[in-house]
Amino acid sequence: MQRAEPQDFSRVLSSMCTEPHPTARDAAERFLATNPGDPGTYETVAKMEREAVDLLGQVAGLQDAAGYIASGGTEANIQAVRIARNRADTRDPNFVAPASAHFSFRKAADILGVELRTAPLEDYRANLDGVAELIDDDTALVVGVAGTTEYGRVDPIPALSDMATDADALCHVDAAWGGFVLPFTAHAWDFSDADIDTMTIDPHKMGQAAVPAGGLLARGPELLDELAIDTPYLESTSQVTLTGTRSGAGVASAVAVMEELWREGYERQYRQSQTNADWLAAEVRSRGFDVVSPVLPIVAMDLPHDLVADLRERGWRISRTEADEARVVCMPHVTRPMLQEFLADIDELA
Numbered sequence: 266m267q268r269a270e271p272q273d274f275s276r277v278l279s280s281m282c283t284e285p286h287p288t289a290r291d292a293a294e295r296f297l298a299t300n301p302g303d304p305g306t307y308e309t310v311a312k313m314e315r316e317a318v319d320l321l322g323q324v325a326g327l328q329d330a331a332g333y334i335a336s337g338g339t340e341a342n343i344q345a346v347r348i349a350r351n352r353a354d355t356r357d358p359n360f361v362a363p364a365s366a367h368f369s370f371r372k373a374a375d376i377l378g379v380e381l382r383t384a385p386l387e388d389y390r391a392n393l394d395g396v397a398e399l400i401d402d403d404t405a406l407v408v409g410v411a412g413t414t415e416y417g418r419v420d421p422i423p424a425l426s427d428m429a430t431d432a433d434a435l436c437h438v439d440a441a442w443g444g445f446v447l448p449f450t451a452h453a454w455d456f457s458d459a460d461i462d463t464m465t466i467d468p469h470k471m472g473q474a475a476v477p478a479g480g481l482l483a484r485g486p487e488l489l490d491e492l493a494i495d496t497p498y499l500e501s502t503s504q505v506t507l508t509g510t511r512s513g514a515g516v517a518s519a520v521a522v523m524e525e526l527w528r529e530g531y532e533r534q535y536r537q538s539q540t541n542a543d544w545l546a547a548e549v550r551s552r553g554f555d556v557v558s559p560v561l562p563i564v565a566m567d568l569p570h571d572l573v574a575d576l577r578e579r580g581w582r583i584s585r586t587e588a589d590e591a592r593v594v595c596m597p598h599v600t601r602p603m604l605q606e607f608l609a610d611i612d613e614l615a
């Protein structure tokens with residue numbers, strides 16, 4: 266059989282991951298055979314993981330951050346719900362998240378036996394009255410999303426964290442995708458803007474690290490300790506991660522790329538991606554299609570079904586929103602020439 270080659274990114278508009286930065290790729294290869302799940306044996310990569318958390322803390326406005334490099338945003342979100350559940354003083358815990366929250370929270374609810382209460386949206390963001398109505402004495406956690414999966418919207422994080430505080434619940438921010446673009450915007454989203462307890466912020470999305478590199482941050486070690494499980498036969502005495510053995514590739518690549526790009530490199534990338542998203546939105550709108558104005562570099566547009574089918578036929582990878590718009594995520598590999606080619610295909614096919 267012929268050796269399979271990975272797909273290239275030249276027509277991928279649907280992904281929230283991207284080609285790893287060269288320095289991330291190099292570090293991932295070098296550390297492929299290390300296991301930060303056993304820090305007593307793999308000391309170097311364990312030390313790198315602490316650096317990674319420190320760097321993620323810098324991105325998210327938190328000094329002396331606690332946390333770890335997870336397999337992805339899904340694991341980080343599950344673990345945030347688990348922290349809140351373990352800390353809550355109730356037999357029947359629930360958590361409140363906006364309808365825009367990623368489906369990983371549904372996995373968390375299912376696995377952990379915590380009821381998920383879904384709050385309505387208003388202009389694609391959490392409706393605060395709707396959130397308030399769902400909070401009660403058994404609420405362990407209030408979730409806000411900073412960069413929603415479908416439309417790149419940012420929930421009113423300071424107001425949500427105030428509500429969590431009033432209810433003696435924790436506040437978790439899901440910045441899995443938005444965390445590496447929001448520092449260059451005026452949005453209030455990070456630990457310095459609000460009393461946030463935990464955050465998901467993934468190097469393997471806009472951070473340009475190699476998969477798997479998700480990020481879980483916690484305001485302090487006591488929160489992370491809620492996850493600690495004794496590990497009697499390892500040299501280290503406890504483990505907080507959901508996975509046991511895990512590749513050091515994610516950890517090493519996250520450190521390498523953050524050292525390289527934080528902060529000027531990421532800022533340059535954000536400006537380029539945002540400019541591309543704004544440009545694409547204007548171009549598509551000028552052709553008579555409805556577009557949801559991009560707040561962050563994600564564009565949702567109302568294209569006819571058969572046009573989208575024809576574009577797919579030509580190799581374009583485009584995702585759909587639940588409301589049936591075509592969605593383009595302006596990741597680092599999505600360049601202006603690529604979008605020009607995409608528009609030329611629209612013009613030819615429409």
Ligand code: 0PR
Pocket residue numbers: 279280281282336337338339340342367369410412413414439440441442467479
């Ligand atoms: N939180 C948010 C806000 C997300 O957008 C995502 C993933 C997650 C959490 C979960 O992260 P992991 O997938 O790392 O566990 N959002 C995209 C999705 O599930 C991710 C994605 C990635 C989609 C690559 C397509 C793709 O090719 O739709």
